[in-house]
Amino acid sequence: MPVFEGTTLLIANPAAQNGNGAAAAERAVALLRAQLGEDAVVLVRTAGPRHASEIAERAEGCATVIALGGDGVIHEVASGLMRRPEAQRPTLGVIPVGSGNDYARTLGISGKVDEACAQLLTAHAHPADVGSVNGCWFVETLSFGLDAAIALDTMERRVRTGRTGTILYMESGVDQLLHHLDLRRYHVSFDGGEPVEARSITFAVQIGPYYGGGFKICPDARIDDGLLDVCIAHPPVSAARALYIFLRAKDGKHVRFKQVELRQCRTLRVEFDEAPPAQMDGELIEGRAFDIAVVPHALNVLVP
Numbered sequence: 041m042p043v044f045e046g047t048t049l050l051i052a053n054p055a056a057q058n059g060n061g062a063a064a065a066e067r068a069v070a071l072l073r074a075q076l077g078e079d080a081v082v083l084v085r086t087a088g089p090r091h092a093s094e095i096a097e098r099a100e101g102c103a104t105v106i107a108l109g110g111d112g113v114i115h116e117v118a119s120g121l122m123r124r125p126e127a128q129r130p131t132l133g134v135i136p137v138g139s140g141n142d143y144a145r146t147l148g149i150s151g152k153v154d155e156a157c158a159q160l161l162t163a164h165a166h167p168a169d170v171g172s173v174n175g176c177w178f179v180e181t182l183s184f185g186l187d188a189a190i191a192l193d194t195m196e197r198r199v200r201t202g203r204t205g206t207i208l209y210m211e212s213g214v215d216q217l218l219h220h221l222d223l224r225r226y227h228v229s230f231d232g233g234e235p236v237e238a239r240s241i242t243f244a245v246q247i248g249p250y251y252g253g254g255f256k257i258c259p260d261a262r263i264d265d266g267l268l269d270v271c272i273a274h275p276p277v278s279a280a281r282a283l284y285i286f287l288r289a290k291d292g293k294h295v296r297f298k299q300v301e302l303r304q305c306r307t308l309r310v311e312f313d314e315a316p317p318a319q320m321d322g323e324l325i326e327g328r329a330f331d332i333a334v335v336p337h338a339l340n341v342l343v344p
């Protein structure tokens with residue numbers, strides 16, 4: 041089906057970015073309707089957690105579903121679409137209105153609503169890989185340890201301080217690095233190989249290159265290569281050194297440090313001694329053992 045044939049469903053989180061999602065949704069639906077027709081775009085506002093994924097899962101007869109909000113609501117919409125049969129899975133478009141906006145950054149979609157709508161209206165559908173972990177889906181990032189603790193800390197910090205974007209992640213990162221630099225012990229097996237025991241500070245599994253609001257943790261990750269890109273930060277490292285390496289990750293320059301290991305795989309299993317802080321696309325995931333795989337080209341996504 042051509043990208044904008046039939047009804048386009050716009051699923052918007054009015055609470056995204058401290059409430060900016062509400063006005064962004066009104067603006068986006070007006071811009072999309074002006075080009076596609078009054079009746080061609082249906083706006084549904086999410087009422088709370090998991091609502092976006094329920095709406096996406098029921099998106100009958102839509103060629104395209106657009107998620108408006110932060111990485112959390114994009115994650116929910118993509119998860120709902122993944123629960124549909126592959127042949128009836130609409131194309132996913134995103135309008136980023138969040139604090140991190142990492143998936144939109146990967147797709148090259150603007151953080152400004154007007155520009156994002158213009159980009160989507162002339163975009164084409166491109167196949168994207170999706171990650172699976174213990175029966176859940178992720179479109180950009182899954183991580184354990186320090187980086188996940190940072191992502192989870194940002195949620196509480198944003199409510200408390202009202203900050204968003206890179207400054208929010210920087211503040212949180214510095215605080216976690218200086219006060220919670222814990223080593224996690226685990227066994228990991230890549231592509232069905234022998235499990236190896238290791239300890240690390242961070243362990244990120246990526247579909248796209250970004251996490252944490254623009255940190256290029258796996259600079260070479262591509263959304264369509266059928267591979268998971270993994271970044272592991274090994275000890276020994278002091279808090280000051282870890283902070284220095286963390287700041288270099290903003291532009292992907294952390295990869296030159298000997299503590300940083302990058303690798304690619306299609307599946308991996310990681311079993312921690314104790315349940316670590318863990319996040320997928322910025323949302324909390326709980327557990328001690330994680331079975332992770334890539335589903336190549338599982339979802340079509342709109343790219344400029």
Ligand SMILES: Nc1ncnc2c1ncn2[C@@H]1O[C@H](COP(=O)(O)OP(=O)(O)OP(=O)(O)O)[C@@H](O)[C@H]1O
Nearest residue numbers: 055057086087088089109110111112113138139140
């Ligand atoms: N109406 C709503 N009121 C409150 N929370 C909602 C509502 N709809 C969805 N949510 C939840 O809000 C959470 C965060 O949403 P979202 O990711 O869109 O914005 P954000 O948190 O501002 O951005 P980011 O994920 O980039 O930090 C999601 O977990 C989602 O389930």
